[in-house]
Amino acid sequence: MKDLPQLSNRVAAQFRLVSRHLYMNPLEKCNLKCKICYTKKTSPILSNAQILAFIDRYQDAHKLQTVTYCGGEVFALQSFPDLVNQTVARGAMVQVITNGTLDQLDLLAYPNRVNLIVSLDGLEEYHDANRGLGNFQKSIAFLQKAQRRGFHTEVFSIVTKQNYLQLNNFEEYLQTQLSQPVEVTYHPRKPPAYLDHHPVSNITGETEGFDFLSDTELVTLMKEKQTFPPKQLGCYQLGVMSDGKVYGCCEGITPLGVMDDEIADLLVHLRQRLIKWERENTLANCLGCSQPEFVCGIKRQLFLLQN
Numbered sequence: 001m002k003d004l005p006q007l008s009n010r011v012a013a014q015f016r017l018v019s020r021h022l023y024m025n026p027l028e029k030c031n032l033k034c035k036i037c038y039t040k041k042t043s044p045i046l047s048n049a050q051i052l053a054f055i056d057r058y059q060d061a062h063k064l065q066t067v068t069y070c071g072g073e074v075f076a077l078q079s080f081p082d083l084v085n086q087t088v089a090r091g092a093m094v095q096v097i098t099n100g101t102l103d104q105l106d107l108l109a110y111p112n113r114v115n116l117i118v119s120l121d122g123l124e125e126y127h128d129a130n131r132g133l134g135n136f137q138k139s140i141a142f143l144q145k146a147q148r149r150g151f152h153t154e155v156f157s158i159v160t161k162q163n164y165l166q167l168n169n170f171e172e173y174l175q176t177q178l179s180q181p182v183e184v185t186y187h188p189r190k191p192p193a194y195l196d197h198h199p200v201s202n203i204t205g206e207t208e209g210f211d212f213l214s215d216t217e218l219v220t221l222m223k224e225k226q227t228f229p230p231k232q233l234g235c236y237q238l239g240v241m242s243d244g245k246v247y248g249c250c251e252g253i254t255p256l257g258v259m260d261d262e263i264a265d266l267l268v269h270l271r272q273r274l275i276k277w278e279r280e281n282t283l284a285n286c287l288g289c290s291q292p293e294f295v296c297g298i299k300r301q302l303f304l305l306q307n
């Protein structure tokens with residue numbers, strides 16, 4: 001990759017780092033119907049052949065270190081274990097974001113090359129109120145088995161007003177259940193400013209019992225815990241969605257192009273987004289966002305965080 005003279009050193013370094021990562025959403029369909037899930041369950045599904053052809057073209061153009069698979073629920077696809085195995089066979093690490101209720105672990109051939117990120121929204125009663133009765137225990141059993149088999153494991157956890165004060169209890173509980181410590185990344189419930197501007201992932205779902213965080217709560221959470229988006233941002237990468245469009249991150253609203261485009265062109269378009277970000281950005285020490293006009297609906301809170 002050529003030098004990036006129009007980006008600051010800091011953002012250029014982050015760009016180099018993230019351009020070794022790909023995010024892939026093979027499908028939006030899911031086996032669960034979580035009450036506060038924000039994604040539309042649209043029909044297109046990318047085949048393994050389409051995904052692997054994109055990975056091959058990416059590797060011809062650029063160094064690739066990690067592929068993150070998300071959905072929908074990827075383990076709802078029978079062909080998913082083969083996709084993971086074939087991705088690892090190409091030399092990449094794989095991350096899978098999953099609800100952990102569908103166990104295909106025995107079919108994954110390279111546990112130590114796979115990081116399983118399981119979504120747990122808090123303690124059992126609260127988690128099951130969102131995800132359905134019995135699903136907390138399934139996901140905990142999935143994590144336990146994954147650790148026994150030698151997979152890397154992490155947890156993603158959605159935060160609302162109702163579980164905001166229970167996060168430390170939740171973390172302590174997790175350590176009692178698991179043989180190895182897990183890192184938890186908190187996802188503040190996507191705020192109305194996100195849902196109002198995202199063209200596809202815009203489902204509000206239920207709010208009773210799962211209220212959006214106030215600005216103060218969101219800012220405190222970002223200060224005290226590891227969150228997504230992170231407080232310094234930098235959360236961009238090429239993100240391929242199930243309809244074949246390619247975005248500048250997993251939450252993108254305006255595509256950079258489509259899967260068939262040249263990889264180099266997609267990366268140039270991503271870089272142009274970051275140049276725009278740097279021209280307009282007023283946040284200090286920030287690693288940038290590929291959707292400067294959107295910023296996941298948290299521009300106001302990021303500004304409050306710094307002031």
Ligand SMILES: C[S@@+](CC[C@H](N)C(=O)[O-])C[C@H]1O[C@@H](n2cnc3c(N)ncnc32)[C@H](O)[C@@H]1O
Nearest residue numbers: 036037038071072097098099119156187189190
């Ligand atoms: C859309 S899910 C797809 C992967 C998988 N089905 C799962 O639940 O982990 C990706 C991540 O988004 C999180 N998520 C779902 N609804 C959310 C919301 N309203 N606000 C913030 N994060 C949300 C999920 O908990 C999960 O960690």
Ligand code: SF4
Nearest residue numbers: 030032034037072099
């Ligand atoms: S959060 Fe994940 S498991 Fe729940 S409905 Fe959405 S995609 Fe499915």
Ligand code: SF4
Nearest residue numbers: 235249289290291296
């Ligand atoms: S829109 Fe910006 S803040 Fe949100 S995930 Fe994408 S790059 Fe990160």
